Amino acid sequence: MSLLAEKKTFTIPAFQFTCGRTLPVTLGYETFGTLSPAKDNVILVVHFFSASSHCAGKYKESDPLPGFWDSLIGPGKAVDTNKYFVVCADNLCNCGAKNPMVHTTGPITVNPETGKPYALDFPVPEVLDVVNTQKALLESMGITHLKAVMGPSFGGMSSWQWAVAYPDWMDKIIPVISTPKLPIWGGFNPLQYAIRVAKIDPKFQNGNYYGQPEQPEETLHLALEMMNVAAFQAGYYERTYKREVAADKDCYDSVLGEATYEKKLDAIVNISQPFVDLNHWLYTCRMCLNFDVSRPYGGDLDAALSRIKAKVLAIPCRRDILHPADFVQWAVDRITWLGGQAECYPIDSDYGHMAGILQTHLFDEKVRRFLA
Amino acid sequence: MSLLAEKKTFTIPAFQFTCGRTLPVTLGYETFGTLSPAKDNVILVVHFFSASSHCAGKYKESDPLPGFWDSLIGPGKAVDTNKYFVVCADNLCNCGAKNPMVHTTGPITVNPETGKPYALDFPVPEVLDVVNTQKALLESMGITHLKAVMGPSFGGMSSWQWAVAYPDWMDKIIPVISTPKLPIWGGFNPLQYAIRVAKIDPKFQNGNYYGQPEQPEETLHLALEMMNVAAFQAGYYERTYKREVAADKDCYDSVLGEATYEKKLDAIVNISQPFVDLNHWLYTCRMCLNFDVSRPYGGDLDAALSRIKAKVLAIPCRRDILHPADFVQWAVDRITWLGGQAECYPIDSDYGHMAGILQTHLFDEKVRRFLA
Numbered sequence: 171m172s173l174l175a176e177k178k179t180f181t182i183p184a185f186q187f188t189c190g191r192t193l194p195v196t197l198g199y200e201t202f203g204t205l206s207p208a209k210d211n212v213i214l215v216v217h218f219f220s221a222s223s224h225c226a227g228k229y230k231e232s233d234p235l236p237g238f239w240d241s242l243i244g245p246g247k248a249v250d251t252n253k254y255f256v257v258c259a260d261n262l263c264n265c266g267a268k269n270p271m272v273h274t275t276g277p278i279t280v281n282p283e284t285g286k287p288y289a290l291d292f293p294v295p296e297v298l299d300v301v302n303t304q305k306a307l308l309e310s311m312g313i314t315h316l317k318a319v320m321g322p323s324f325g326g327m328s329s330w331q332w333a334v335a336y337p338d339w340m341d342k343i344i345p346v347i348s349t350p351k352l353p354i355w356g357g358f359n360p361l362q363y364a365i366r367v368a369k370i371d372p373k374f375q376n377g378n379y380y381g382q383p384e385q386p387e388e389t390l391h392l393a394l395e396m397m398n399v400a401a402f403q404a405g406y407y408e409r410t411y412k413r414e415v416a417a418d419k420d421c422y423d424s425v426l427g428e429a430t431y432e433k434k435l436d437a438i439v440n441i442s443q444p445f446v447d448l449n450h451w452l453y454t455c456r457m458c459l460n461f462d463v464s465r466p467y468g469g470d471l472d473a474a475l476s477r478i479k480a481k482v483l484a485i486p487c488r489r490d491i492l493h494p495a496d497f498v499q500w501a502v503d504r505i506t507w508l509g510g511q512a513e514c515y516p517i518d519s520d521y522g523h524m525a526g527i528l529q530t531h532l533f534d535e536k537v538r539r540f541l542a
Numbered sequence: 543m544s545l546l547a548e549k550k551t552f553t554i555p556a557f558q559f560t561c562g563r564t565l566p567v568t569l570g571y572e573t574f575g576t577l578s579p580a581k582d583n584v585i586l587v588v589h590f591f592s593a594s595s596h597c598a599g600k601y602k603e604s605d606p607l608p609g610f611w612d613s614l615i616g617p618g619k620a621v622d623t624n625k626y627f628v629v630c631a632d633n634l635c636n637c638g639a640k641n642p643m644v645h646t647t648g649p650i651t652v653n654p655e656t657g658k659p660y661a662l663d664f665p666v667p668e669v670l671d672v673v674n675t676q677k678a679l680l681e682s683m684g685i686t687h688l689k690a691v692m693g694p695s696f697g698g699m700s701s702w703q704w705a706v707a708y709p710d711w712m713d714k715i716i717p718v719i720s721t722p723k724l725p726i727w728g729g730f731n732p733l734q735y736a737i738r739v740a741k742i743d744p745k746f747q748n749g750n751y752y753g754q755p756e757q758p759e760e761t762l763h764l765a766l767e768m769m770n771v772a773a774f775q776a777g778y779y780e781r782t783y784k785r786e787v788a789a790d791k792d793c794y795d796s797v798l799g800e801a802t803y804e805k806k807l808d809a810i811v812n813i814s815q816p817f818v819d820l821n822h823w824l825y826t827c828r829m830c831l832n833f834d835v836s837r838p839y840g841g842d843l844d845a846a847l848s849r850i851k852a853k854v855l856a857i858p859c860r861r862d863i864l865h866p867a868d869f870v871q872w873a874v875d876r877i878t879w880l881g882g883q884a885e886c887y888p889i890d891s892d893y894g895h896m897a898g899i900l901q902t903h904l905f906d907e908k909v910r911r912f913l914a
Contacts, residue, residue: 180641220881290798311800353780355778355779355780358771358804359731363735366760368798369760370742373745377797395730396731399730402727412726422668422832423561425827456799459793484750
């Protein structure tokens with residue numbers, strides 16, 4: 171039986187972004203377990219790119235799937251909700267802005283001053299802004315210290331950012347499949363591409379497509395497809411998709427033909443596409459592209475990493491092409507050299523990046539021991 | 543001093559494509575070294591995706607760069623032109639169709655029956671068709687047997703195709719950074735994406751953009767950029783490009799901003815873009831996407847590989863994401879199991895796929911010994 175999940179919302183009437191602008195901001199969040207009287211048993215979980223605060227449990231038993239890290243979070247699991255109070259919030263500009271179970275503020279939100287969606291007038295948040303919304307949520311509960319911050323991918327980037335920006339706030343961080351500074355190569359592929367394709371698509375209309383007769387659905391579809399491809403790896407794809415010698419005749423007749431394996435990926439992408447807003451997707455791309463904990467320190471990564479007081483457990487996947495394991499190892503080595511406490515626990519899987527989300531059995535015992 | 547290169551052309555008045563259509567076809571080619579009286583010292587080199595038959599030497603001493611495998615081909619080099627007669631031809635639908643030094647037939651070619659470019663009415667060739675144009679060229683020189691067929695990437699795919707289709711034609715093949723069947727993952731990224739983006743771009747006009755006031759240059763640019771990204775690897779990109787904390791302010795102000803490293807890649811792509819025709823690029827994508835030596839055997843790869851009589855030296859790069867080294871090793875193991883003679887000589891480099899083109903020092907001695 172799964173944990174029972176429940177979505178709550180939190181509003182910050184005047185949230186100041188790092189860029190200086192101030193707007194009202196709402197976020198959905200979920201909590202699991204019980205907050206101790208001393209409020210000293212809190213673990214903040216941050217979600218990945220296209221997920222939401224639904225990190226564990228089900229809203230009702232008949233839900234087809236539980237939250238994204240349900241295998242890791244629950245009673246008796248590695249992140250034991252019998253011990254810990256787990257908090258997870260929807261990121262600013264959450265991709266799934268059209269999902270009624272997601273509560274987020276971003277380009278699709280109606281600007282109270284104009285009565286129209288902000289579209290590209292919405293400020294470009296930094297990962298630090300996402301962190302700051304979470305900090306405001308925690309403070310509203312009277313929480314001022316965390317056992318740990320953890321999460322996969324964007325959630326790992328946020329964990330790094332938390333530890334650098336607010337070093338006294340937590341005992342530990344567990345960045346999974348993520349580096350403290352997005353590698354340039356992983357940025358092009360698939361984030362920069364999505365932005366480039368939107369610029370080519372006339373239906374994108376510089377982000378002002380809301381209410382228009384034509385929507386930039388092909389660009390959104392390709393953006394989602396690119397993310398799926400980059401998040402997995404060649405071996406996984408070869409096992410999962412198949413070349414169909416007879417059925418793929420179209421591809422031998424026309425340069426624009428579609429193979430059966432492409433149609434299969436289309437079908438997978440079509441499941442989530444109705445819930446995703448393209449501007450929100452691109453804003454999340456941009457937050458990742460800009461992610462670099464060293465930015466406030468003039469690009470000096472040592473200056474940023476030396477601020478970390480938390481014990482660090484970094485968990486990369488050896489076949490992850492977006493946040494390569496050797497980049498993570500390098501950051502961990504650097505922290506150790508600077509006098510911090512950090513360890514790297516690489517996993518290996520042909521799921522690539524997605525191993526950090528879908529294959530928690532590869533690292534759950536390590537997480538349990540690290541948290542204890 | 544470099545070898546002197548010279549471009550020649552060869553025309554097949556009625557070339558029959560695998561799909562059944564028959565058209566006149568012209569190809570440029572270059573030769574190096576001297577054909578022996580017995581015509582028994584020939585090595586066929588096949589070029590990679592966006593290259594041409596200019597595989598070695600310079601047209602004149604002042605050329606800024608020699609042919610793409612000049613470090614491997616020449617007097618005293620691993621492919622020793624004092625011993626071997628090297629032939630290299632422009633592939634059908636060569637990407638560089640607008641380069642006056644490339645001679646190829648494809649969508650940009652004027653259809654003699656209509657007086658207009660074929661555009662997407664050009665038949666979709668298979669890698670086997672490229673092989674067949676090369677075979678016709680060799681036969682026109684009276685050559686009926688090869689010491690070896692070799693090449694990187696598309697050239698390696700062609701080497702596999704040669705060995706399966708015409709097993710008695712050669713003693714050896716050296717497929718570099720290539721598998722006998724394009725991995726599905728490597729197909730999406732970056733080949734399938736280029737086709738998808740073209741479909742989104744209204745300037746593409748279903749391939750009929752010739753002579754139109756607006757040209758699909760943004761799509762072409764992105765396609766070239768995607769190829770550059772996929773052909774290298776994260777470490778190479780991190781060394782070569784740089785995040786500029788101050789200069790990249792645009793990216794913090796606008797979701798559509800461009801980072802300095804993106805502009806640097808733009809500049810690199812802009813050098814080759816004027817010579818590339820988008821339809822030719824997409825046709826070459828399609829040839830790669832469709833590449834599978836097992837297709838004529840109902841998808842039975844063993845049936846295809848068991849036809850190979852040549853000795854095989856396969857050279858993958860461990861950090862190649864397009865033709866992963868473990869896929870190549872698997873093919874080699876399979877050939878050995880089937881009774882053939884094959885060996886795998888993996889190289890390692892953070893150039894990734896491009897190591898097979900730019901870092902021939904990692905395998906040139908191995909090639910020399912294998913050919914001897």
